[in-house]
Amino acid sequence: MQVQQKLGASRAMKASRNVQRVFAAHSDIRKEAALRVPLDKAHTFNAKFVPFADVQSNKMSGETYSLDDIVYRSRDGGLLDVHHDMKALAQYGPDYWRALFDARVGTTAWPFGSGVWSKKEWVLPGLSDDDIVSMFEGNSNLFWAERFGREALGMTDLWVKQCGNSHTGSFKDLGMTVLVSQVNRIRRMNPKSVTAVGCASTGDTSAALSAYCAAAGIPSIVFLPADKISLAQLVQPIANGALVLSIDTDFDGCMRLIKQVTAETPIYLANSMNSLRLEGQKTAAIEILQQFDWQVPDWVIIPGGNLGNIYAFYKGFKMCKELGLVDKMPRLVCAQAQNANPLYQAFAKANGAIPEIKEAYEPMKAKMTFASAIQIGDPVSIDRAIMALKDTNGIVEEASEEELMDAAARADRTGMFNCPHTGVALAALTKLRERQVIGPNDRTVVVSTAHGLKFTQSKVAYHSKQVPGMTCQFANPPVQVREDLGAVMDAIKTKFKL
């Protein structure tokens, strides 16, 4: 585990004892595992698809599918969920799981060095290690935002989970390693079953899909809304050899088309309607707990578009609680861009009463936002998000274009380099602090979903004050100077008041 910036001398000593404990526990694990294997035959580690409605109502209807089946919807057209045999996992106690996960951090033993596959038993327990397509995703930095918290928000315990520090620059890698690994297995069993893997995307999904497919030698197809994604996002699938279809519509339009295509051809659908991706994404939540030495933060703030990720975080926290690794859940905040805020509107209409959100919910036509990856008006995982909010006493907040760009730029001044989606989460946090919903000492984690370097166009526009109607109060444009010592000295003296 990375050494957190916050460790003081005494905590550092405790950490070193922890390391010794973990190594001791690691050899115990092997002994313990040897004693326990074979597991109770009725309960071996096992996962399958079940209707999401069954999970929601906590009543199993008996409708199930193998993860090897190519199926995205339940019989009545609802979403599916990957369901784990929790009794089998519970045969090993919380100490076992904590020690196992801790011992695998940073190891080179394939595939456990990946933050996702270090939790393999909780992700896809039946997958052979040889089928895994991984680029050691996960294990991302949990950044202590000490200066930003203190100066901007009067907070002592603010952290940013840098999920964008990853192979293709966004958290989508966490889900895509799982989906492409499962497709790899299906193709190995029956090469004709899947010709290619396809997705509609607001940019980051297509980058992750094409990279993982390229690593495994699987063809990929991406449907992108023309002129609505960043250049960095567009060039990634092009470079990785995907078939890139740039379509004159928005994300929701691309989604409608890919659904029809995948229904009629042996092209596998990689959108987050496909619940396999959420199994990988949920490991970021487990990782946060692990990075806090298995202590639970008070708040986790997640930018939401199609709303799969907030459910994935919920699922990760929930599994840790159910299996006794932690004793409570954090409160989740979904942060939406005002220009694409169907969940926020429903939350507001229901006066924050989460059971009434569904009733109040209406899809909308999303407007342009700098947070282009969440420019979605008809989120596929709306029901999943509502369940996550309901079970965690959650909140939905929104951010205008100016609020999200200012929040990102202001936090950049304290050493970060935030993408606009992270800006949405930071702006939501700012509002919740102003209203005293989040307290000054609450341990709060902001989920940063992509790397700022994927969104340089919007930053350039902001810092050159070329955004119509925006003050750009934190802009820091370069100073143009002649090649002349006097002019250079003037610029420096002006800045530092020398």
Ligand SMILES: *Cc1c(COP(=O)(O)O)cnc(C)c1O
């Ligand atoms: C995909 C994405 C999101 C939104 O995640 P959902 O699961 O669609 O809510 C947020 N930020 C970035 C950078 C993304 O790529």
